[in-house]
Amino acid sequence: MNDWSGGGEKAAGAAIYALELRSEADTVRLAEKLAGLCAPGVLIALDGDLGAGKTRFAKAFAAGLHVPGLVNSPTFTIIKEYEGGRLPLYHMDVYRLTIEEADELGLEEYFEGDGVSLVEWASQIEPLLPPERLHIRLELTGAESRLAVIRPRGARYDAWCQALGLRAAEGEGSGDDANR
Amino acid sequence: MTIADQKDGGLLLAIETSCDETSAAVVRGGREVLSNIVSSQIETHRRFGGVVPEIASRKHVESITMIVQEALSEAGVSRRDIDAIAVTQGPGLIGALLVGVVAAKALALALDVPLIGTHHIAGHIYANRLVGEIVYPALALVVSGGHTELVLLPEEGVFRIVGRTRDDAVGEAYDKVARALAFPYPGGPHVDKLARESGEEVVLPRAWLEEGSYDFSFSGLKSAVLAEINRTKMKGLDPSFGGLARGFQNSVVDVVTTKAMRAAAEFGARQLLLCGGVAANQGIRERLAALCREAGLPMLVPPMSLCSDNAAMIGAAADLKWRRGQFSTLDLAAAAQVSLEEWSVTDNVRNVL
Numbered sequence: 001m002n003d004w005s006g007g008g009e010k011a012a013g014a015a016i017y018a019l020e021l022r023s024e025a026d027t028v029r030l031a032e033k034l035a036g037l038c039a040p041g042v043l044i045a046l047d048g049d050l051g052a053g054k055t056r057f058a059k060a061f062a063a064g065l066h067v068p069g070l071v072n073s074p075t076f077t078i079i080k081e082y083e084g085g086r087l088p089l090y091h092m093d094v095y096r097l098t099i100e101e102a103d104e105l106g107l108e109e110y111f112e113g114d115g116v117s118l119v120e121w122a123s124q125i126e127p128l129l130p131p132e133r134l135h136i137r138l139e140l141t142g143a144e145s146r147l148a149v150i151r152p153r154g155a156r157y158d159a160w161c162q163a164l165g166l167r168a169a170e171g172e173g174s175g176d177d178a179n180r
Numbered sequence: 181m182t183i184a185d186q187k188d189g190g191l192l193l194a195i196e197t198s199c200d201e202t203s204a205a206v207v208r209g210g211r212e213v214l215s216n217i218v219s220s221q222i223e224t225h226r227r228f229g230g231v232v233p234e235i236a237s238r239k240h241v242e243s244i245t246m247i248v249q250e251a252l253s254e255a256g257v258s259r260r261d262i263d264a265i266a267v268t269q270g271p272g273l274i275g276a277l278l279v280g281v282v283a284a285k286a287l288a289l290a291l292d293v294p295l296i297g298t299h300h301i302a303g304h305i306y307a308n309r310l311v312g313e314i315v316y317p318a319l320a321l322v323v324s325g326g327h328t329e330l331v332l333l334p335e336e337g338v339f340r341i342v343g344r345t346r347d348d349a350v351g352e353a354y355d356k357v358a359r360a361l362a363f364p365y366p367g368g369p370h371v372d373k374l375a376r377e378s379g380e381e382v383v384l385p386r387a388w389l390e391e392g393s394y395d396f397s398f399s400g401l402k403s404a405v406l407a408e409i410n411r412t413k414m415k416g417l418d419p420s421f422g423g424l425a426r427g428f429q430n431s432v433v434d435v436v437t438t439k440a441m442r443a444a445a446e447f448g449a450r451q452l453l454l455c456g457g458v459a460a461n462q463g464i465r466e467r468l469a470a471l472c473r474e475a476g477l478p479m480l481v482p483p484m485s486l487c488s489d490n491a492a493m494i495g496a497a498a499d500l501k502w503r504r505g506q507f508s509t510l511d512l513a514a515a516a517q518v519s520l521e522e523w524s525v526t527d528n529v530r531n532v533l
Contacts, residue, residue: 050356051406055347055399072345073399075352076326077199077273081516096365104238105275143407 017166028060035064045122048138088115194495197280198272205491206255210499214255216492237275266498269297270515277514294507296498299523307493319449324456325351337500337525343394353398375429378422454481
C-alpha cells in the first residue's frame with residue numbers, strides 16, 4: 001500500500017542538530033518559527049516521552065499557522081483536522097496504532113495533501129513516513145528545560161535548519177534512534 | 181415544535197462509526213431501544229467469524245452490513261418499517277465516519293426515507309433520554325476518551341458549550357497516566373481501580389484555571405505524576421503507583437465535579453446529565469452523585485452500554501430532528517470536526533443542512 005518504506009533512509013545528509021530549550025517559551029518560539037516556514041505537504045515528525053511537551057509544541061505550531069479555535073490532544077481520535085489557518089493542519093497522535101493499522105488508515109493522503117502534517121509519536125510508524133520530513137525529538141533535561149534533537153530529511157528541511165541557524169550535534173548520522 | 185406529536189413514535193435506524201466501534205440500532209420515538217448492536221460487544225463476532233473492531237475503515241466496511249442486518253433482525257423489524265436513517269456525521273475519525281455516512285445514504289436512498297446527520301456528542305448527551313425524562317435547563321458533563329465538555333441545554337435540542345478541555349480529555353489523561361504507571365493501553369480503567377484500592381494518596385495539584393472558567397486542563401497533572409515518579413526514583417525509592425493513581429483520580433474528580441456543580445448552579449440547571457465512555461469511572465460517578473444529592477439536583481446517567489460509543493444514542497439524538505422534520509440532504513458530508521452548537525435544532529425553521 002505504501003511505497004515509501006526504506007526510501008531515503010540513509011540517502012540524505014543525515015545531519016543532526018540540537019537546540020536547547022530553556023523554558024516552555026523556547027518550545028513555543030521554535031514551534032512558531034517552524035510554522036512560519038511551512039508550505040503544503042510539510043511533515044513534522046514529533047517524538048518525546050510523556051510530558052516532554054509534544055502537545056504544547058503542537059498548540060504553538062497551530063497558533064503559528066493561525067489556526068483558529070482550540071487545538072487539543074488527538075490521542076483518542078488519532079487525527080484532528082483544522083481548517084481556517086494559513087494552511088490546513090493535520091494533527092495526529094499515532095501512539096496507539098500498530099504499523100498495520102496506520103497503513104490501513106491511509107495516512108499518505110494527509111501527507112500528500114494540501115496541508116501540514118504534525119505527527120506525534122511518529123517513530124512508531126517510521127516505515128510509513130514519506131522520505132522527506134523533519135524529525136524533532138523533545139528530550140526532558142529538567143523540570144522546565146528540554147533539548148530538541150532535530151533531524152532534517154530532504155533538501156527542504158536541510159534549508160530550514162540552515163535558516164534557523166541550528167547548531168549541529170556531535171555524532172553525525174548515528175542512524176535512526178527510534179527509541180521510546 | 182411543529183409536527184411533534186403525530187411523529188412521536190418514529191422508528192429510526194441509527195448508525196455510528198466515529199471511531200473504534202461499528203454500531204447500528206433501532207430506536208422508537210427517541211426513547212425505546214429495540215436493538216443496539218456494537219461490534220466489540222457482540223456475538224456477531226462468533227457468528228460471522230471474528231470481526232475485530234479497529235479504527236481502520238476497512239474493518240468498518242467489513243462489518244457494517246452485518247451489524248445493520250443484526251440490528252434489524254434483533255429489533256424484529258423489516259427495512260420497510262424504518263421511518264428514517266440516522267447517522268453520526270462527526271466529530272470523529274474521517275475514514276471511519278465515511279463508512280457509516282455512505283451506508284446511511286445508501287439505505288436512505290434505497291428505502292426512500294429521510295436521512296438525519298447527527299452530532300456524536302449530542303448522541304452521548306441524549307443517551308440520557310433512553311433512561312429517563314430530561315428536564316430543561318439541563319447541564320451535561322460529557323467525559324469520554326476524546327471529549328471533556330460541559331454543555332448547557334437551555335431547552336430541548338439546543339446546545340451551548342460552557343467549558344471544554346484545553347489539552348487532554350479526561351479519558352486521555354487517564355490513559356497517559358496509566359502509561360506512566362506501566363499499564364497497557366487503554367489503561368484508564370486500571371487507574372480507576374488502583375485508585376479505589378489504594379490505602380494512600382500522593383496529593384497532586386488541581387488545575388482550576390482562571391477564576392470562573394469552566395474549561396479543563398489535565399496536561400499539568402499528567403506532568404506532576406511523571407515528575408513525582410522521577411523524583412522518587414532519583415532517591416533510589418520505588419514510587420507508590422497506588423498513591424499516585426489515587427492522587428491523580430482525586431484531582432481529576434475534584435476539578436471535574438466541582439466545575440460541573442458550579443456551572444449547574446450558575447446556569448440554573450434543573451438536572452445534571454453525566455455521559456460519555458468515562459462515565460463508567462467510579463470515582464467521577466460516585467462523587468457527582470453525592471454532590472447532586474447534597475444539592476438536591478436530580479442526576480441522570482445511562483448504563484454502561486449506552487455510555488460508550490453506540491448507535492442507540494445517535495437514534496435518541498436524531499429523534500430531536502425527526503420530530504421537527506429537520507433532515508439532511510443526500511450530499512451530507514462526514515466531518516472530522518463539527519460544531520455541536522450549530523447542530524442545535526431550529527424550531528419552526530426548516531434546516532437547510
